[in-house]
Amino acid sequence: MTAIPNLNIVPFVSVDHMMRLVLKIGVERFLLELGAYIEEDYRRWEGFDKTPRVGAHSADGVIELMPTSDGTLYGFKYVNGHPKNVRAGRQTVTAFGVLADLGTGYPMLLSEMTILTALRTAATSAMAAKYLAPPGAASMALIGNGAQSEFQALAFRALLGVRRLRLFDVEPEATAKCRANLEPLGFELVDCATPEEAVEGAAIITTATADKQNATVLTDNMVGPGIHINAIGGDCPGKTELHRDILLRSDIFVEYPPQTRIEGEIQQLPKDYPVTELWQVITGRAAGRSSARQITLFDSVGFAIEDFSALRYVRDQLPASGLYQELDMLADPDDPRDLFGMIGRCAQGLGPVLTM
C-alpha cells in the first residue's frame, strides 16, 4: 500500500449508505451541520459559477442538470420531476450528484441525492428563516404533509427551536403519515381541517404542496402581519402556491433571481418586480427582517449551490463514517497514453479464451 490513492476509484454513497449516514449523525444534527455548510457557501456566493438548469422535457416531466463551481470544486446534480410517477409507485423526484476536483477534472464523490435533496431543501429553508422569521417563533403551520414535510419540521426545530406544528393537507392520510413520523420525535402537533385553521397563531407558514398547477394554498386574508412564509412548493413554471396579493404585501427573498423568476412564486409578478437575494442578507449587504409587522417571503425553488454544499458536507463525512463503496469508475492505465494497452493487459489477466 502506498499513500497515493487509487486514481480509478470514486466513492459512491448509495441510498442505504445515505440513510445510515443520516441515522449515524442524527437527522437534526445533520440538518444543523448541513445548514452551516449552505450558509458558508451563501457567504461566498459571488465566487460561484452560476448557470440556469439545463433541462430536457417530455410530456410527463423534466430531467435537469444543475452544475456549479467555486473555482476549486465542481458539483452537479441530476434531478427529475415527474408528477405522474407516484401512480406507478415511483418517486416524483429522484436525484444523484457528483462532486469533482476542477483542477484535474476527476470526480471525487458520486452520491444519491433524493434523500440529500430533501435534507438540503429543509436546511436551506431553516437557514433562511434564521434571518427572516420573527424572533422567537415557536409555532409553524405546515401546509402540505408530503415527502418534504418531516424534513422541514426537523430543520426548523434544529436551527430555530420550533416545536409546535399545525398540520394540514388536502389528503388526511398525508397528515396522518406526517404525524406518525413526527409524534415519536417529541413535536407538539395539531391536525387542522383547513389551511385557515393551520395558520392560526403560527409565526411561520411553510407551504410544501405537490400539485403541478397554479394553486392557491394561501389566500391574502390568511396572512397576518409579522408572518414569515417559507414557500417550497412553487418550483417550476405553472406551479405556484400563493395568491398574487400575498406577494404584493411581502418582502420577497430568493436564491437566484434568473431562476426564481421562471420557477418560483414570483413568476406571477412582472419580470422587474423588486426582490432581495438571500446571499445579500446573509452577508449583511441587504436587510432581512426589519420590522415586527413585515411579512417576509422566502420564495424557494432550490439552487445548484445548495446541492454543492450538500455534496461537500457528505464528502467530509466519508472518512469518519466509512459509509460508501468504491466504484471503479475512471480508467487508470499505467501509461495515460496507452488506454488500448490497458484493455490488452486485462485480456491477459482473463486468460487465453478472450483475445482482442
Place this chain on the structure above:
Amino acid sequence: MTAIPNLNIVPFVSVDHMMRLVLKIGVERFLLELGAYIEEDYRRWEGFDKTPRVGAHSADGVIELMPTSDGTLYGFKYVNGHPKNVRAGRQTVTAFGVLADLGTGYPMLLSEMTILTALRTAATSAMAAKYLAPPGAASMALIGNGAQSEFQALAFRALLGVRRLRLFDVEPEATAKCRANLEPLGFELVDCATPEEAVEGAAIITTATADKQNATVLTDNMVGPGIHINAIGGDCPGKTELHRDILLRSDIFVEYPPQTRIEGEIQQLPKDYPVTELWQVITGRAAGRSSARQITLFDSVGFAIEDFSALRYVRDQLPASGLYQELDMLADPDDPRDLFGMIGRCAQGLGPVLTM
C-alpha cells in the same frame, strides 16, 4: 421474485466491466456494431434535442456536461479535459455517462465512458469515412499515436477494411507503443520519421495529436487530391491541427456546426464558411464524396448524440453479458410520499442503537 424490477437499482458498468465487455464482444465487432448504432442515430438526427456543452473552466482544463435526448431516452456524459494531468499520471480525459428514461426521469444505466468515448470517437470517424473516403482506400496515415490511435486503426479496419497504416508521432515512444499494440493484431505498419513520409500514398489521413495549441500537423503541400482527412485532435478553442489553406481546398463535414465552429478546425474560418452536416450526407440530403480528386475533411469534435448511441449500445449488451453491478442509487420508499419514513424503517432494521 416478481417481474417488477427493483426501482432503486441502476446498472453500473465499471472500467473493468467495460474492458471485459469489449473483450467478450471483440474490439472490432464492438466498433462495427457501435458504428451502426451511431449511424442509426445520425439518420434520425432531427429528432434529437441538441444543446451546446455546458462547461466549467479552470486554469488547467474544463469539465463539461453533454446532454441530449431523442424524446424517449435521455443521455448525458460528464467529461473533463486537463492536458497537464498526464504529468501526474492521470488521464487527460476521463468520462462517465448516464442513460435515462425521459418518461419517468429514472436513470437506466451509469457507465464509465473513458474507454467508451475512445471507442465511439473511432467508430464515428470510420462511419463518416464510409461516406467520405475514396472507395477502396487501403492505406491510412495515422499522425499522433497516443491514446486514440489504436481505436482509430481498428475502427477503420472493421468498417472500411483498411489494413495498412503509416505511423508518425513527434514522440517515437508513442509510435513504438502503438506498434506494439497493433502489430499482434495483423496490421501492416510503417513507422515514419516525418508527417510528410506518413502521408505518402495514403488515401486517408487521420490526425489525432494531443497538444493544446494551434499546431500545424499538416501543411497544405502534404495533402494531395482525392484524400480524406479525418481530423480528430482539433477539438477545443485554440487547439487545431491543420493549416488553414487545407481547409480552403477541402469540402468540410461536421457533426453539429454551432459546436464545431467553436471547437473544430473551422474555428480558423469565418463563422459563415459553408460546411456540410454529416447527418445530411447519411440521410442522402447532401452529397458526401462526389469526385475522385475532391479532398474531404471530417472536422470531428465529438457530439452528445454519439455518446447517447454508445450508452444505448452498452445498455443493449447488459442482459446477455451480465457485465455490470447493481447500484442502490434511487430512493424507493413503499409510499413515495413517505421518504422520511423510509429512513425510520432503516433505523429499525439497524437495531436500537441508532435512533432518529
